[in-house]
Amino acid sequence: xxxxxxxxxxxxxxxxxxxxxxxxxxxxxxxxxxxxxxxxxxxxxxxxxxxxxxxxxxxxxxxxxxxxxxxxxxxxxxxxxxxxxxxxxxxxxxxxxxxxxxxxxxxxxxxxxxxxxxxxxxxxxxxxxxxxxxxxxxxxxxxxxxxxxxxxxxxxxxxxxxxxxxxxxxxxxxxxxxxxxxxxxxxxxxxxxxxxxxxxxxxxxxxxxxxxxxxxxxxxxxxxxxxxxxxxxxxxxxxxxxxxxxxxxxxxxxxxxxxxxxxxxxxxxxxxxxxxxxxxxxxxxxxxxxxxxx
Numbered sequence: 001x002x003x004x005x006x007x008x009x010x011x012x013x014x015x016x017x018x019x020x021x022x023x024x025x026x027x028x029x030x031x032x033x034x035x036x037x038x039x040x041x042x043x044x045x046x047x048x049x050x051x052x053x054x055x056x057x058x059x060x061x062x063x064x065x066x067x068x069x070x071x072x073x074x075x076x077x078x079x080x081x082x083x084x085x086x087x088x089x090x091x092x093x094x095x096x097x098x099x100x101x102x103x104x105x106x107x108x109x110x111x112x113x114x115x116x117x118x119x120x121x122x123x124x125x126x127x128x129x130x131x132x133x134x135x136x137x138x139x140x141x142x143x144x145x146x147x148x149x150x151x152x153x154x155x156x157x158x159x160x161x162x163x164x165x166x167x168x169x170x171x172x173x174x175x176x177x178x179x180x181x182x183x184x185x186x187x188x189x190x191x192x193x194x195x196x197x198x199x200x201x202x203x204x205x206x207x208x209x210x211x212x213x214x215x216x217x218x219x220x221x222x223x224x225x226x227x228x229x230x231x232x233x234x235x236x237x238x239x240x241x242x243x244x245x246x247x248x249x250x251x252x253x254x255x256x257x258x259x260x261x262x263x264x265x266x267x268x269x270x271x272x273x274x275x276x277x278x279x280x281x282x283x284x285x286x287x288x289x290x291x292x293x294x
Contacts (some may be wrong), residue, residue, distance in 0.1 A: 025115045097216065
């Protein structure tokens with residue numbers, strides 16, 4: 001195992017290392033208590049990649065999850081070596097699901113790729129050459145949104161450019177990572193769908209992986225009066241601030257900022273009412289998402 005990370009270190013944001021031009025995509029994968037699903041999720045990624053040698057895998061283990069660590073060392077590390085995939089395995093003092101974003105932010109801090117891809121140990125990649133679909137957008141500043149069995153407007157497995165983390169200092173400051181980057185991206189109108197399909201083998205979706213990991217997932221969402229809740233007014237304001245920071249980067253690149261401008265003001269240049277979530281709503285035909293006005 002490469003190194004141990006304490007909660008105190010993991011909670012801090014530091015500058016990213018310089019991007020390695022030989023690495024296209026950095027897979028960020030927190031795991032716990034799922035040795036065989038972990039192996040499956042990685043095999044589907046690597047076996048279906050066009051250029052596996054240009055992918056790196058960064059994995060976060062809890063230091064008390066010795067069975068999963070041993071399984072990785074004995075079964076998965078040799079496979080990654082054989083496939084010429086570089087990897088970094090890190091042990092954390094257990095942070096828990098409620099601090100999931102801190103695992104990801106720490107992994108991101110050690111990444112070397114042009115794109116960062118938040119992966120799950122219960123996810124299955126079904127698309128051949130999925131990495132090429134990502135690299136078709138190389139040089140763009142966008143949130144790449146793969147298709148999933150959720151049929152949800154969020155990018156359930158977010159793929160962001162390295163510059164995103166360089167500018168914000170994190171992947172997400174809140175536990176609910178996919179919602180965070182998705183809402184920011186929809187507000188800025190920088191979501192791009194890619195022809196990649198991912199099956200999320202979560203228990204409530206497939207009946208698989210109905211284990212203790214699934215059952216013990218406290219979520220900081222659903223009670224906006226709680227200051228830690230994703231939809232508390234404080235966090236909503238922080239998301240707007242993050243949009244402002246990213247807007248300073250993308251506006252000079254020629255990105256049309258009218259959607260964000262009109263959405264914040266609540267009306268377009270003709271004085272017509274304008275909803276900042278209108279484009280996200282179009283991607284939500286099943287009405288899976290409850291709206292919260294900013």
